[in-house]
Amino acid sequence: MHFTGTIWRPPYEWDSLLLEVTAGCTHHRCKFCTLYDDLPFPFRMSPLEDIEADLREVQLFQTGPMERLTRQMQGLPQTEGPRRAFLVGANPFVLKADRLERIAEMIQTYFPGCKTVGCFARITDITGKTDDELARLARAGYDGITIGVESGDGDALAFMDKGYAPEDIIAQTRRLDGAGIGYHFFYLAGIAGAGKGRESARRSAEIFNQTHPRRVGSSMLTVFPESRLYQEIQAGNWREAGEKEKLEEVRTLVERLDIPVIFAALGASNAVNMEGRLPEGREKLLSALDEVIAQYSEADLRRYREQLPHL
Numbered sequence: 071m072h073f074t075g076t077i078w079r080p081p082y083e084w085d086s087l088l089l090e091v092t093a094g095c096t097h098h099r100c101k102f103c104t105l106y107d108d109l110p111f112p113f114r115m116s117p118l119e120d121i122e123a124d125l126r127e128v129q130l131f132q133t134g135p136m137e138r139l140t141r142q143m144q145g146l147p148q149t150e151g152p153r154r155a156f157l158v159g160a161n162p163f164v165l166k167a168d169r170l171e172r173i174a175e176m177i178q179t180y181f182p183g184c185k186t187v188g189c190f191a192r193i194t195d196i197t198g199k200t201d202d203e204l205a206r207l208a209r210a211g212y213d214g215i216t217i218g219v220e221s222g223d224g225d226a227l228a229f230m231d232k233g234y235a236p237e238d239i240i241a242q243t244r245r246l247d248g249a250g251i252g253y254h255f256f257y258l259a260g261i262a263g264a265g266k267g268r269e270s271a272r273r274s275a276e277i278f279n280q281t282h283p284r285r286v287g288s289s290m291l292t293v294f295p296e297s298r299l300y301q302e303i304q305a306g307n308w309r310e311a312g313e314k315e316k317l318e319e320v321r322t323l324v325e326r327l328d329i330p331v332i333f334a335a336l337g338a339s340n341a342v343n344m345e346g347r348l349p350e351g352r353e354k355l356l357s358a359l360d361e362v363i364a365q366y367s368e369a370d371l372r373r374y375r376e377q378l379p380h381l
């Protein structure tokens with residue numbers, strides 16, 4: 071398989087066929103981000119021949135004669151291959167609609183049972199497509215794309231150089247709604263800086279409440295020395311929020327979201343993992359957060375963050 075550098079995928083894509091169609095990020099400017107720093111280039115599009123070779127390899131491995139025989143001998147049901155594909159890279163949705171359609175067609179050729187395709191996307195990747203192109207992509211199977219919006223707080227987005235404003239989140243996700251492409255959000259607690267967490271969560275909830283994500287996945291900021299954000303801290307331009315403040319921020323977000331949505335704080339950046347459906351699971355989530363806030367000291371939580379190798 072043509073995998074380049076560390077491969078990142080959302081937790082809920084664990085069962086999807088991971089297919090590299092891009093490597094790296096076209097933006098590469100968010101101050102906190104070091105995710106694709108291990109690549110020798112900022113962004114690269116995979117050649118179609120490499121994508122096809124990977125599909126052939128997976129087909130042989132998952133549905134080829136040897137696999138069929140092994141399954142038969144073990145009394146296991148035969149598989150028609152993956153039901154969903156997740157395109158790898160920071161923002162494959164930036165690719166032109168024609169290329170994304172071509173990739174979906176190739177996936178379908180090798181795996182006719184693969185009905186939907188997901189990937190990471192930036193808000194600006196949607197801006198670059200017409201409504202007609204989005205509708206074509208929905209017909210091609212694109213659905214459940216994951217957008218790392220990080221926040222709905224304009225000041226935080228601007229300082230971190232995310233490259234879009236809160237209003238863009240509303241406008242562009244409306245276009246996805248219109249086209250019938252479902253989406254998930256990633257939220258990043260802590261990017262407003264010390265003393266601003268709760269207000270930032272309130273502002274974010276106000277924006278998210280005007281959108282229709284299927285889930286909001288919350289991660290917590292970890293500052294790495296290689297990041298531009300670390301330099302801002304050294305220069306005295308920004309102060310990192312404490313761990314309890316970040317938890318209070320997440321609590322405020324859970325409290326204020328009034329859309330039906332799955333809220334999840336999964337993955338290593340969260341000292342404690344939780345997931346629930348809003349609004350019905352709100353009280354449970356809030357009491358779980360209250361428990362963590364009461365049970366752990368700032369020093370405990372800080373120790374946890376300091377030993378994180380990445381994210």
Ligand code: SF4
Nearest residue numbers: 095098099100103160
């Ligand atoms: S956070 Fe996402 S969009 Fe920003 S630089 Fe990192 S990968 Fe690119």
